Amino acid sequence: MAARPDRRAVIAGLAALAAMPSFAAGNSARVVVVGGGYGGATAARFIKRLAPEVKVTLVEPNRTFTSCPLSNLVIVAARDLAAQRFGYQALAREGIDIVHDRATDVDAAARTVALAGGSTLRYDRLILSPGIDIDWSALEGYGSAAAEAMPHAWKAGEQTLLLRRQLEAMEDGGLVVISVPRAPFRCPPGPYERASLIAHYLRNRKPRAKLLVLDAKDDFSKQPLFQAEWAARYGGVLEWRGASDGGRVSRVDAGAMTLETDFERIRADVANVIPPQKAGEIAARAGVADSTGWCPVNAVAFESSLQPGIHVIGDATIAAPMPKSAFTANMQAKVCAVQVARLLRGMSPEPTVLVNTCYSYLDPDEAISISGVYSNEGGVLADVPGAGGVSPAAPNPRSRTSEAAEAFDWFRAITRETFG
Amino acid sequence: MIAAARKVCLMTAAAVLIAFGWTEKQAESGVLESPELGKAATMAAACGGCHGKGGDAIVGLDTRSADEIQSLLMAYKADAAGSSVMHRISRGYSEAQIRMIAAYLAAREGR
Ligand SMILES: Cc1cc2nc3c(=O)[nH]c(=O)nc-3n(C[C@H](O)[C@H](O)[C@H](O)COP(=O)(O)OP(=O)(O)OC[C@H]3O[C@@H](n4cnc5c(N)ncnc54)[C@H](O)[C@@H]3O)c2cc1C
Numbered sequence: 001m002a003a004r005p006d007r008r009a010v011i012a013g014l015a016a017l018a019a020m021p022s023f024a025a026g027n028s029a030r031v032v033v034v035g036g037g038y039g040g041a042t043a044a045r046f047i048k049r050l051a052p053e054v055k056v057t058l059v060e061p062n063r064t065f066t067s068c069p070l071s072n073l074v075i076v077a078a079r080d081l082a083a084q085r086f087g088y089q090a091l092a093r094e095g096i097d098i099v100h101d102r103a104t105d106v107d108a109a110a111r112t113v114a115l116a117g118g119s120t121l122r123y124d125r126l127i128l129s130p131g132i133d134i135d136w137s138a139l140e141g142y143g144s145a146a147a148e149a150m151p152h153a154w155k156a157g158e159q160t161l162l163l164r165r166q167l168e169a170m171e172d173g174g175l176v177v178i179s180v181p182r183a184p185f186r187c188p189p190g191p192y193e194r195a196s197l198i199a200h201y202l203r204n205r206k207p208r209a210k211l212l213v214l215d216a217k218d219d220f221s222k223q224p225l226f227q228a229e230w231a232a233r234y235g236g237v238l239e240w241r242g243a244s245d246g247g248r249v250s251r252v253d254a255g256a257m258t259l260e261t262d263f264e265r266i267r268a269d270v271a272n273v274i275p276p277q278k279a280g281e282i283a284a285r286a287g288v289a290d291s292t293g294w295c296p297v298n299a300v301a302f303e304s305s306l307q308p309g310i311h312v313i314g315d316a317t318i319a320a321p322m323p324k325s326a327f328t329a330n331m332q333a334k335v336c337a338v339q340v341a342r343l344l345r346g347m348s349p350e351p352t353v354l355v356n357t358c359y360s361y362l363d364p365d366e367a368i369s370i371s372g373v374y375s376n377e378g379g380v381l382a383d384v385p386g387a388g389g390v391s392p393a394a395p396n397p398r399s400r401t402s403e404a405a406e407a408f409d410w411f412r413a414i415t416r417e418t419f420g
Numbered sequence: 421m422i423a424a425a426r427k428v429c430l431m432t433a434a435a436v437l438i439a440f441g442w443t444e445k446q447a448e449s450g451v452l453e454s455p456e457l458g459k460a461a462t463m464a465a466a467c468g469g470c471h472g473k474g475g476d477a478i479v480g481l482d483t484r485s486a487d488e489i490q491s492l493l494m495a496y497k498a499d500a501a502g503s504s505v506m507h508r509i510s511r512g513y514s515e516a517q518i519r520m521i522a523a524y525l526a527a528r529e530g531r
Contacts, residue, residue: 327469334465352462353513357470357505371505373512387512392503399503402477406505409475417468 028053029344032113032123034103034282036060036088038067039129039314039329042418044096046337054344057097057121059113063087065419068187069326070411071156072194075164076201078364084156090420103130106286108307125340128288128295129314129329130280131155132186135293138276139181139252146254150271153194154186166270167201173208174269177259179249180215181276184294186315186324188221189370191274193360196226199234200363212268213240214261216248221323222360222370222390229362249273279316286310294318298379301339301349302332311336321383322374328356330414335376351377353384359407366400367407463517464524466509486526493518 029051033044036058044058064085073079088098099121105114106126113121134152136143142150153163167176176198180191195213202209211234219242220226230238241247246263252273258265259273278284278293288295288304295312296305299319304310313336314329322328331354339349357371373387391403467481474480481489496502496510497518513521 330469331466334468335462338461338465350459350462352459353466353517354462355466355469355509355512357509369505371508373509384512387508387510389503389508395503403505405475405477406470409478410470412475413472413478414469416472 028055029124030055030057030122031125031127031340031344032121033058033127033129034060034113035129035131035280035314036062036065036091036098037129037131037314037329038326038414038418039131039333040127041065041088041091042330042333043127043129043313043337043340045091045094045418045420046334047340048094048096050337050341051344052095054341055097056095057099058088058091059099059101059103059115059121060088061100061102061116063100066156066160067326067411067415068154068156068190069414070407071153071160072190072197073361073364074156074160075153075167075194076197076364077164077168078197081157081161084160086415086419088419094420103282104285106282106310108287108310111309123309124344125309125311126286127311127313127336127340128280128283128286128316129312129333130282131315132277132279132324133281135276135278139273140250141252141254142273142275146252147273149254149257150252150268150273152274153272154190154274154277163270163272167198170206170209170269172206174206174210175267176202176209176211176270176272177266177268178211178213178272178274179252179259180213180217180220180274182216182248184318184320184324185274185277187358188323188325189226189358189360191215192220192222192226194272195238195240196230196234196360196362197364199230199238203234203237209237209269211238212266213238214247214249214259214266215240215242218242218244221358222368225368225390225393226360228393229368233362279312283312283316288312289316290318292318299376299381300351300379301343302336311340319381321372322354322356322381323358323372325356325358326414327358327410328354330418331355351375354381357410359403359410361404361407362400365404367404368400369403369406460520460524463513464521467521467525481525484526486522489525490519490522493522 033040044056048056064087067084074081092098101115101117103113104116151159151163153159199211246261249259251260258267279289283289283295288307295316296318302311302313313332315324354374359367359369361367368391370390371388373384374381471481493510496506
């Protein structure tokens with residue numbers, strides 16, 4: 001009974017949207033979404049469901065999306081890459097136009113997107129969720145050819161399988177090196193999850209092999225937790241070296257399989273170079289990326305601070321303290337979808353509360369997590385004080401395994417919400 | 421004229437409800453007028469990233485009443501020693517926001 005008035009108030013809240021003028025037939029608004037990953041596919045679905053009269057076009061070159069989340073399990077042969085793949089059939093069934101092409105340019109003044117195939121799409125509102133591109137110029141010696149010898153595996157797919165094959169082929173007693181860039185980059189805890197899983201793999205399959213993590217930073221996500229767990233589990237296997245201990249890699253030589261820090265040149269048997277990154281190239285073409293390579297936004301509707309009418313979500317944005325995660329991209333997409341629907345009807349967007357949670361595997365059966373709660377009042381993302389944080393350092397015995405089970409359920413739920 | 425406008429309103433509201441899993445029936449029984457839509461819809465959107473139909477470790481929210489969801493979230497929020505993901509998240513919301521989210525979630529699924 002107590003909840004009655006609240007429920008009514010919520011229902012009443014819908015009136016705000018309902019009262020907005022709807023578009024006359026033949027004159028429906030056009031939303032173009034570039035990028036069919038966690039951000040873009042979610043945004044396209046929610047706009048179409050919120051405002052069916054809006055013509056929603058999703059531009060994505062690939063017919064199937066390959067998910068990075070859980071791809072570290074694929075690298076250590078604990079999961080099939082096939083389980084990471086998702087198609088766009090559900091989106092097409094919902095009335096979203098799927099254009100399998102690459103956006104090559106955006107004219108913000110004319111409100112058009114040019115596609116590699118030669119056609120042009122007009123939009124009233126554009127949503128960019130292009131994820132990351134590798135900044136090939138940022139690490140001396142690294143490039144797309146070098147990545148065939150020293151995979152980044154930071155975009156899931158062939159690179160993931162390449163790193164897996166290299167690990168499998170490596171002789172026992174070999175040295176695996178992971179190099180980690182300075183922040184910001186996609187998935188802040190991702191390199192350390194990968195290090196944990198590779199250390200676990202080596203301990204079981206190649207017990208004389210070693211893993212060295214060379215880091216361009218001195219701090220990282222969930223650091224105390226990871227380091228305590230590494231000490232307990234992977235003592236003789238995994239060594240992490242931070243920037244002040246000469247961990248920063250300044251040059252690589254893919255031919256010689258060497259990585260250079262300020263102090264030494266290290267020869268690896270398997271080298272996983274996670275290179276510096278930037279917003280997907282189309283962001284710069286659209287004029288929404290700044291000199292950092294990432295995209296400043298007003299975080300109420302995720303509208304670009306540089307180009308009106310263009311919204312940017314996901315990894316491409318400058319959204320700290322929200323991390324670059326699939327959870328974040330999907331969360332921002334839903335907020336952006338509501339606000340774009342409101343803007344198209346002449347209403348102003350409303351601030352809200354956002355959440356992120358990222359699970360990281362310590363081994364294939366155990367995981368830890370980090371959560372955050374954020375306000376976007378005034379267009380600026382900020383931690384809600386007193387909320388969020390990481391898994392306990394001294395957990396009850398089942399906590400790590402139940403968080404691994406949660407991670408798996410999370411993946412199922414979010415991929416279903418994103419791709420149907 | 422007013423009747424026609426009202427019908428358009430209800431249809432648009434229905435679309436919103438369906439988008440977030442509410443039913444048309446609720447749209448029509450709903451009392452209109454409130455500035456809180458964006459907040460209700462977007463705050464509750466945080467839940468869908470994990471709580472779909474439910475799995476082995478994460479509960480679905482499709483069978484819970486507003487009272488149940490609200491008291492669960494309030495219990496998480498009040499339990500200072502708790503360290504689960506839901507403890508950490510629930511601390512970020514006021515009681516009024518929790519009531520709003522619970523009501524919103526529970527009003528879905530044609531109950
Ligand atoms: C190893 C690893 C593990 C991870 N684990 C987790 C995890 O456990 N939890 C978590 O929350 N996150 C995780 N992440 C992070 C997650 O993958 C990203 O944050 C997420 O994919 C970001 O979504 P997005 O929409 O910004 O980009 P993406 O999901 O990468 O989607 C971008 C899409 O845009 C398309 N695109 C790019 N340019 C164009 C163009 N010009 N025209 C058309 N289409 C274009 C691409 O083809 C791609 O499909 C992990 C990442 C890595 C690398």
